[in-house]
Every structure is written in C-alpha cells, then in structure tokens.
Amino acid sequence: MAALLTTSELAKALGLSLRSVQRYIAKAQITPALTAPGGHHRWDLDDVHTQLRELRQRTNEE
Template sequence: MPGDLVPTADAAKAIGVDRRTLQRWVSQGRIEPTLTTAGGHHRWDIDDLKRQLREMNRR
C-alpha cells in the first residue's frame, strides 16, 4: 500500500477538478479510491488516480 495517501479535496486539487466531481465519479463507479476509512472518507494515491483517469478517458 502506498504511504502517501491524500484526502479527496487534495486529490481533486491535484487533478484540477472540484472535490464534488471526484466524489460523483466514485458514486458513479467510474473511479475507485485507494482506501476508504471506517468513517467513509476516501484516501487517494495520486499516481493511481491519474492512471484511472487515463483509462476512463479511453472508454
């Protein structure tokens, strides 16, 4: 498991979208967070998120 996981707001900022957009993509099943905490908060590996976005754009 990667050690540098960031919360949704930071992940969204890193890819240039609003955090609500990232949350919507998760709820639509378009992308998956690296980790979901017991409290339901998502944590992201930025490199993995960017990979998922590349794959999403290919579809």
C-alpha cells in the same frame, strides 16, 4: 509508497472541483486506495491518473 490524499486534496491535485471528484466516485469511475472505517477515502494520485486515463480510453472506444 506515496502519501495518500484526502478527497479534497485529490480534487486540488487534479485541478477539479470537489463536486466533480464526488461525481466520479458516485458513478464508480474511480476507486480509492483506502476507505477508512468511517467511510473517508484516501487516494493514490498516480493510481487515480491511471484510472482516469483508462476511463478516457473506454469512453473514446464507445
């Protein structure tokens, strides 16, 4: 299993601003691999790529 990323690390890896990633989270368009008891998310980059690809496909179909 690949190392899980913090939300800031995820934003950097995706080339997005932290605020953009936070918007995706707020709209439940991406879901974390893990949420710690304190509410901090951890992300699997490959999984997020898949989620974003599926989101684009759904958006294009609408």
